[in-house]
């Protein structure tokens with residue numbers, strides 16, 4: 061079991077022309093499950109490969125438990141990695157695939173190796189597949205073997221690089237739960253990389269959001285969802301994505317108004333809000349963020365409404381997504397009983413407590 065400490069980690073490729081990871085510092089608690097999420101190319105795999113010892117950092121340090129492992133070779137780290145493509149040996153049986161790492165890295169006697177493999181196979185529900193070869197298995201079964209192979213080693217640290225991206229949606233949901241169960245049962249520290257924010261939200265005790273190799277925010281999923289620190293995080297976490305509208309600030313004595321594009325809406329901030337945010341409300345222009353699920357269609361008189369025209373009504377089961385012509389992308393997520401016609405004018409409202417203001421880009 062181990063706590064992991066990453067300090068000022070940096071990785072350059074091609075003699076510095078690519079900075080894949082930039083000054084990353086992170087503490088991962090013993091037994092914690094963290095998800096690392098961000099768009100393609102943001103440095104997730106590079107970070108994992110440095111943790112695994114497969115890539116040497118340009119600068120910074122990595123500590124696992126009490127040991128500084130920054131320059132320790134992969135085979136001398138007590139780390140197991142699970143990949144998207146399973147990476148199974150095609151000519152070995154499931155048993156041999158799972159046993160292989162133990163043969164290579166320990167002096168364990170055969171009986172104990174066998175016992176560990178059988179136990180891990182039972183845990184993964186593949187006890188009856190031990191004599192099969194990988195090409196006889198389904199994608200889900202292969203991924204179970206890959207997980208089983210990681211488990212038998214009883215590593216200090218589990219690393220996952222988008223392990224479920226090759227599976228179809230229902231199997232992915234099943235395997236998410238399975239991975240969480242195993243991690244819980246074994247209490248192993250885990251770092252799970254994904255480009256899928258929903259996966260990161262549902263699986264992690266804590267999520268780490270990267271963009272262009274730079275740490276944007278880290279925190280429990282609900283905290284990140286409720287208090288995104290910048291527009292990138294706000295737009296990346298949550299689905300459909302947060303709506304953004306540029307607003308001008310008008311001050312009139314103590315009163316603060318936010319004015320939307322083309323005079324189509326005005327939002328009066330309450331005195332309490334203005335007071336609480338006085339220190340940060342100093343600019344003349346912001347990007348207002350509001351989540352689709354926090355927008356509703358006003359019926360009757362209401363303050364602070366936005367006028368808009370419905371462009372598309374997209375039904376998604378119990379809800380409708382109303383695409384509104386206010387911003388390039390503006391969606392209101394409403395109950396399916398609220399179903400205006402395309403072309404219809406609607407007035408939208410949202411409450412001040414759901415509003416986010418970001419520095420204009």
Ligand code: ADP
Pocket residue numbers: 073074078079080098099100101102103104105106107
């Ligand atoms: P992610 O896993 O988040 O998609 P990666 O860590 O694979 O991102 O890549 C981060 C950046 O580093 C990208 O710009 C990628 O093109 C670059 N990169 C990754 N591996 C190499 C490499 N071996 N040589 C050169 N550039 C690389």
Ligand code: MG
Pocket residue numbers: 104105106
């Ligand atoms: Mg990757």
